Amino acid sequence: xxxxxxxxxxxxxxxxxxxxxxxxxxxxxxxxxxxxxxxxxxxxxxxxxxxxxxxxxxxxxxxxxxxxxxxxxxxxxxxxxxxxxxxxxxxxxxxxxxxxxxxxxxxxxxxxxxxxxxxxxxxxxxxxxxxxxxxxxxxxxxxxxxxxxxxxxxxxxxx
Amino acid sequence: xxxxxxxxxxxxxxxxxxxxxxxxxxxxxxxxxxxxxxxxxxxxxxxxxxxxxxxxxxxxxxxxxxxxxxxxxxxxxxxxxxxxxxxxxxxxxxxxxxxxxxxxxxxxxxxxxxxxxxxxxxxxxxxxxxxxxxxxxxxxxxxxxxxxxxxxxxxxxxxxxxxxxxxxxxxxxxxxxxxxxxxxxxxxxxxxxxxxxxxxxxxxxxxxxxxxxxxxxxxxxxxxxxxxxxxxxxxxxxxxxxxxxxxxxxxxxxxxxxxxxxxxxxxxxxxxxxxxxxxxxxxxxxxxxxxxxxxxxxxxxxxxxxxxxxxxxxxxxxxxxxxxxxxxxxxxxxxxxxxxxxxxxxxxxxxxxxxxxxxxxxxxxxxxxxxxxxxxxxxxxxxxxxxxxxxxxxxxxxxxxxxxxxxxxxxxxxx
Numbered sequence: 001x002x003x004x005x006x007x008x009x010x011x012x013x014x015x016x017x018x019x020x021x022x023x024x025x026x027x028x029x030x031x032x033x034x035x036x037x038x039x040x041x042x043x044x045x046x047x048x049x050x051x052x053x054x055x056x057x058x059x060x061x062x063x064x065x066x067x068x069x070x071x072x073x074x075x076x077x078x079x080x081x082x083x084x085x086x087x088x089x090x091x092x093x094x095x096x097x098x099x100x101x102x103x104x105x106x107x108x109x110x111x112x113x114x115x116x117x118x119x120x121x122x123x124x125x126x127x128x129x130x131x132x133x134x135x136x137x138x139x140x141x142x143x144x145x146x147x148x149x150x151x152x153x154x155x156x157x158x159x
Numbered sequence: 160x161x162x163x164x165x166x167x168x169x170x171x172x173x174x175x176x177x178x179x180x181x182x183x184x185x186x187x188x189x190x191x192x193x194x195x196x197x198x199x200x201x202x203x204x205x206x207x208x209x210x211x212x213x214x215x216x217x218x219x220x221x222x223x224x225x226x227x228x229x230x231x232x233x234x235x236x237x238x239x240x241x242x243x244x245x246x247x248x249x250x251x252x253x254x255x256x257x258x259x260x261x262x263x264x265x266x267x268x269x270x271x272x273x274x275x276x277x278x279x280x281x282x283x284x285x286x287x288x289x290x291x292x293x294x295x296x297x298x299x300x301x302x303x304x305x306x307x308x309x310x311x312x313x314x315x316x317x318x319x320x321x322x323x324x325x326x327x328x329x330x331x332x333x334x335x336x337x338x339x340x341x342x343x344x345x346x347x348x349x350x351x352x353x354x355x356x357x358x359x360x361x362x363x364x365x366x367x368x369x370x371x372x373x374x375x376x377x378x379x380x381x382x383x384x385x386x387x388x389x390x391x392x393x394x395x396x397x398x399x400x401x402x403x404x405x406x407x408x409x410x411x412x413x414x415x416x417x418x419x420x421x422x423x424x425x426x427x428x429x430x431x432x433x434x435x436x437x438x439x440x441x442x443x444x445x446x447x448x449x450x451x452x453x454x455x456x457x458x459x460x461x462x463x464x465x466x467x468x469x470x471x472x473x474x475x476x477x478x479x480x481x482x483x484x485x486x487x488x489x490x491x492x493x494x495x496x497x498x499x500x501x502x503x504x505x506x507x508x509x510x511x512x513x514x515x516x517x518x519x520x521x522x523x524x525x526x527x528x529x530x531x532x533x534x535x536x537x538x539x540x541x542x543x544x545x546x547x548x549x550x551x552x553x554x555x556x557x558x559x560x561x562x563x564x565x566x567x568x569x570x571x572x573x574x
Contacts, residue, residue, distance in 0.1 A: 015542040020521035024233040038549035058347035064282040064296040092298035152207050
């Protein structure tokens, strides 16, 4: 996977990812329009399909709203790399087929806008400028869920 | 071998003799809760799975609380989707717009008893650990799995056990204790872990106070908040429920247990400052004017909170330029507050009293704040934009501090 980095800080909460007033909507397109709105009202327009988010610790803390990973997916985010993730967000994103990768140290040295290449099999992220970051490889069942495009599709494939 | 409460409850729920932190288990679910806001996504996902009937219509609880009464055609439509699901699936435990906040309804209506595994599509589902159940928030896809199969996989968590001792000073409450703990360990201080609250201070607390502690476990990343059941718990449960229950307690020499001692005897009222719940300061270090006060929510919208606030507000007027919203957490709380004359005290003081709902807590329904405005709230989150404009600010406090501050128009110590 190759794409551009959108960099964020520590403790990016679910109200930042998608504010509560938009939870009445359930479709990807509408939710994507308001993704990260509190920090950058034009985030959705700037992101290209296949871009990545790189953040610090505790990404996705707060609410259990699955609207948050739906909004990010709708905006085109292909994977999220962080120092660490909040628990419910981790499950929700995986269930929707978005890879979440924990790569210690990445938030300190990667720059906003850098292009990176993620090798899911080797567990290595390489930046355009040659910086390398290792991430904890995902267990096989999780890779299968991601390859199916989410938990529900995975369950249907299995049947 | 020795085990924590979480390990014992999850072993029981997955039909195993024992499990340890780090094990992955497939646990049977005793209660699955979804509400009007995260329910439609859960129903959509359930329909995608294609199972015709839910696994057990008696174990699903659906309260409407986030957008009640409906404030837009979109939210009315969400209510229609959920009512249709309730009818089609013959869901036994449905609470329409007149009931109250889900985390108040569940224990009040007897859906929570010790030893159960409870999941809800709301992160504050951890509240129910106050009664000794393993209770946690999940997303809509996970809920669809539960609707279909009645089971969900869990990684058995390690435990942070907060051993809380010391007598609380006047005007210091459970809310101040939990804010203090979150300030100390940080917003990710218990990520993936169960948070147990124990010690003499917790033993002396009422069930309502214990719910305040468990409710906010998620604000330090906790998977659940847990309090060992005691006489008070059993009394509460027997009063509200006829379900059988099992009491599980933590062995203090369990391997996955990390004990953190907290002395609260010198604690003063605590304030969580913008924009993170772990940005906690003692009230003496906070000085700010406020535009709005919100008394309510699943954290502090119970009758004891209304009593604490009414005692301070009685005979006083809310400051000019400040507005106050009082939202009892449930119809039962509302009714009691009516009987006790508390609502009259609020109305006479100049507050707006609204019907039970989540209110401005999540900034989706009513009482939103505008750019540059400051809210003091008894709820559980102060994230940027949480109660409306991303250019507004939210501070969190106890009910007593909220009431005292409404009178002065700035964050103030109750006298």
